[in-house]
Amino acid sequence: MATRTFYIPDLIKLSNWPWPAILSPHYESVRRASQEWMESYKLLPSEALDAFNRCDFALIMSYTNHFATEEHVRIAADICQWYFLYDEFSDVMDTSATRELSDTLLLAMRNPYDPLPAGSHKLGVLTQE
Structure with a gap:
């Protein structure tokens, strides 16, 4: 298989960017x-x-x-x-903790006005806002 090279542009300089940075x-x-x-x-x-x-x-x-x-x-x-x-x-996180966090976040999105279960990750509370 041939090797492929990818070039990431210098996002700070963008010297060859054709449009003005606004x-x-x-x-x-x-x-x-x-x-x-x-x-x-x-x-x-x-x-x-x-x-x-x-x-x-x-x-x-x-x-x-x-x-x-x-x-x-x-x-x-x-x-x-x-x-x-x-x-x-x-x-x-391990798989089960990640699943629990994901479930909490989905619950927060689906029910933004309902309190989350006690002990829920703080990211769930942030999600409700």
């Missing part, structure tokens, strides 16, 4: 609100939280949704954070 005017407010919302659940220890915040999901969503309303950019940033957290938690 940042949403809502970036700062979305970054602040989305970060405060996620941090309020205390899901990550401080060193992990610092690394998580450097991901800056609001920034990528502000570039990719630069003409969207503030609400839409915020939803996009929050969803990225949610997926990232789910991935981080499930990476270190």
Whole structure:
């Protein structure tokens, strides 16, 4: 089988990108609100939280949704954070714990106004918001 080479562009420089980079005017407010919302659940220890915040999901969503309303950019940033957290938690869980977390999240999505069972993962509560 032949070897295939893939090149990942330098996303910082994008020197050959043919379109201007347009940042949403809502970036700062979305970054602040989305970060405060996620941090309020205390899901990550401080060193992990610092690394998580450097991901800056609001920034990528502000570039990719630069003409969207503030609400839409915020939803996009929050969803990225949610997926990232789910991935981080499930990476270190065994199969049954991952299934339990997934079931909790589905329950939270299907019944956003009903209390989750006692002892449910905090990501489930965040999901209901």
